């Protein structure tokens with residue numbers, strides 16, 4: 437029998453959709469995917485070269501569990517340069533992707549029954565990781581009119597003597613919204629008042645548009661820094677999803693607990709990927725700027741086009757590469773014998789009718805929305821929008 441732990445997490449609500457999309461592709465149907473969660477750009481050449489060099493130099497053995505000192509130092513430099521944060525080497529751990537970093541945090545922080553506050557809509561792995569580590573996810577709804585930022589009063593209402601931590605994710609997957617300084621300060625005050633940890637997932641830090649700036653909550657004061665674990669990685673900023681490099685910066689006792697756990701589970705992240713990560717952090721950033729310009733162009737196009745569609749409403753996301761569209765206006769519409777009762781129904785309808793795959797809001801704890809990723813070419817976006825438009829016209 438499998439463990440109760442394993443049965444605690446449900447298969448992703450998008451699995452059925454994915455399976456269906458795969459089936460259709462296998463039948464030779466051209467499915468356009470708005471579902472992707474990774475940049476469609478290649479890893480920049482200078483980063484690949486650094487990996488090849490490491491490989492040729494024989495840097496192919498175990499490394500220190502929490503990462504090579506050279507990479508930790510590059511991360512320390514990055515955090516000071518970009519975020520105004522001063523850390524020491526022993527306050528850094530490198531793991532097999534930011535997802536693994538977050539998992540290590542849950543392992544290091546949670547005792548059975550500990551509650552973790554997760555603003556909804558949320559990234560799907562947050563509640564699953566809390567559950568897998570015997571914790572209790574506690575959701576706090578956020579609303580479109582607040583740009584999906586955590587409302588301080590609503591946050592405070594959910595705090596109990598079991599609350600251990602709050603997760604924030606700015607820029608956000610799935611909403612693309614970001615926290616401004618004022619809202620971060622309000623959250624920091626509450627965390628300090630109740631002695632809670634903040635887990636700050638900043639993986640989309642570099643994907644930010646217009647004149648918006650990313651602020652790390654840890655940079656607000658020394659007090660909040662001592663309660664924050666900053667999570668970041670190279671998957672999104674440097675198109676390195678397959679390399680599996682993520683990292684955390686935080687109080688040394690938490691980092692050493694995470695390192696101990698990592699030493700008994702995965703050991704070090706891949707040696708050559710670590711050397712490549714140094715180049716990603718310290719080398720030229722032109723590829724990132726180019727990627728950002730292209731994402732920005734697509735973002736504007738997609739929002740404008742979606743807002744023209746009947747029943748769709750979406751605000752301009754400020755970061756990441758997702759548009760989170762409100763489709764509650766289509767609830768109750770029909771096409772033939774088919775009735776759209778939920779965002780999952782809509783997603784399934786668009787897949788079958790328009791051969792377009794996207795993720796229903798239910799997956800992120802936000803019924804009435806759909807998430808579209810624009811990490812796909814402009815050409816595909818054009819075609820996808822055309823198809824969605826046609827299918828929506830058929831709904832009455």
Ligand SMILES: *Cc1c(COP(=O)(O)O)cnc(C)c1O
Nearest residue numbers: 533534535559609639669671682
């Ligand atoms: C992609 C993503 C991550 C983790 O990415 P890794 O590839 O594991 O580094 C973490 N948080 C959010 C919100 C993401 O979208």
